[in-house]
Amino acid sequence: MNPANLPFDSEAMLQGLRTWVECESPTWDAGAVDRMLDIAARDMAIMGATIERIAGRQGFGGVIRARFPHPKQGEPGILIAGHMDTVHPVGTIAKLKWRREGNKCYGPGIYDMKGGNYLSLEAIRQLARASFTTPLPITVLFTPDEEVGTPSTRDIIEAEAARNKYVLVPEPGRADNGVTTGRYAIARFNLEATGRPSHAGATLSAGRSAIREMARQILAIDAMTSEDCTFSVGVVHGGQWVNCVATTATGEALSMAKRQADLDRGVEKMLALSGTSNDVTFKVTRGVTRPVWEPDAGTMALYEKARSIAKSLGAELPHASSGGGSDGNFTGAMGIPTLDGLGVRGGNGHTLEEFIEVESLVERARLMAGLLATLE
Numbered sequence: 001m002n003p004a005n006l007p008f009d010s011e012a013m014l015q016g017l018r019t020w021v022e023c024e025s026p027t028w029d030a031g032a033v034d035r036m037l038d039i040a041a042r043d044m045a046i047m048g049a050t051i052e053r054i055a056g057r058q059g060f061g062g063v064i065r066a067r068f069p070h071p072k073q074g075e076p077g078i079l080i081a082g083h084m085d086t087v088h089p090v091g092t093i094a095k096l097k098w099r100r101e102g103n104k105c106y107g108p109g110i111y112d113m114k115g116g117n118y119l120s121l122e123a124i125r126q127l128a129r130a131s132f133t134t135p136l137p138i139t140v141l142f143t144p145d146e147e148v149g150t151p152s153t154r155d156i157i158e159a160e161a162a163r164n165k166y167v168l169v170p171e172p173g174r175a176d177n178g179v180t181t182g183r184y185a186i187a188r189f190n191l192e193a194t195g196r197p198s199h200a201g202a203t204l205s206a207g208r209s210a211i212r213e214m215a216r217q218i219l220a221i222d223a224m225t226s227e228d229c230t231f232s233v234g235v236v237h238g239g240q241w242v243n244c245v246a247t248t249a250t251g252e253a254l255s256m257a258k259r260q261a262d263l264d265r266g267v268e269k270m271l272a273l274s275g276t277s278n279d280v281t282f283k284v285t286r287g288v289t290r291p292v293w294e295p296d297a298g299t300m301a302l303y304e305k306a307r308s309i310a311k312s313l314g315a316e317l318p319h320a321s322s323g324g325g326s327d328g329n330f331t332g333a334m335g336i337p338t339l340d341g342l343g344v345r346g347g348n349g350h351t352l353e354e355f356i357e358v359e360s361l362v363e364r365a366r367l368m369a370g371l372l373a374t375l376e
Helices: 010-021 030-046 110-129 154-160 210-223 260-272 297-312 328-333 359-376
Strands: 049-052 062-069 076-085 098-103 104-106 136-145 165-170 179-183 185-194 227-240 250-259 274-276 280-290 321-322 355-357
Touching: 010 030, 010 110, 010 359, 030 049, 030 110, 030 136, 076 110, 076 154, 076 328, 104 154, 110 154, 110 355, 136 154, 136 280, 154 328, 165 328, 179 297, 179 328, 185 210, 185 260, 210 227, 210 250, 210 280, 227 260, 250 260, 260 280, 297 359, 355 359
Parallel strands: 076 136, 076 165, 179 321
Antiparallel strands: 049 062, 062 136, 098 104, 104 355, 185 250, 185 280, 227 250, 274 280
């Protein structure tokens, strides 16, 4: 089966993808994520898949597991793993409207990662329409919480990956048309400063500001960044009244490293910031962590298969390890052959200028179809 002969149509794909993108699904709005999962479940049911809904927990949306008809169903096969949550709050569609400008198409979550998820289903759909039976059964797993570190579904992803021979992750492709064969390690931290209240006008000196301590620690955390391990604070909350010295302030920090040992040292540095000074307590607790994923022989063999398919389609397919985590961190670290970054090309993810390169929809769908058709 030559994937170049499959009749992919970018305009038809855009029409289907638009429905997904305009169903906004920010991580912290479980109802919105579930509505997006409902749309994907319906699309896959029409394709003949058996759909299983797994209830959400910890305040997040649920999970969809879809198994497509296959003579070997139940045997180890291919897992396509993607997340349906985005970073964009409901209402972003008014600012980041769906629009097409030449080879670019814009919309919240279109790049990270609804475009990749959609083209994966289109690849399955086109193979079925061609009456082609893939060597291995295909399972699709769509999850609700990747953008916050996958705290509620890591166990499901790892359990499903362990039942399969390969994991394909349609996160955004690299700018050079490349794919991802490894991911850096990432740790999240919760920060809390506790001070002493007072009236900010009448008795300012009697108080101990939690906001001031949080600000001091943010600068200290930023200063810890090195070539081996980066640190940043991305969320801060503090105070209730401007005329009161703030008693509490909270924040969230992120650390990333190419090597697990460097991240482990970074974690130690962060936790060591906890303590009490000048009657203000600062506490650091560890949040969710993604392990480093370093490519092994299985992943590289899978990559070589993809590279060969891309070459037959007239394209080069470079590879590299990437910063920024994905659920491929988990499956790759388990030693299961994993190929990430199989989704669309584009840019400006997590911003109000998020876009995809339209031509990459068909190009990457052909690559995905080629993998599904040949992996055994």
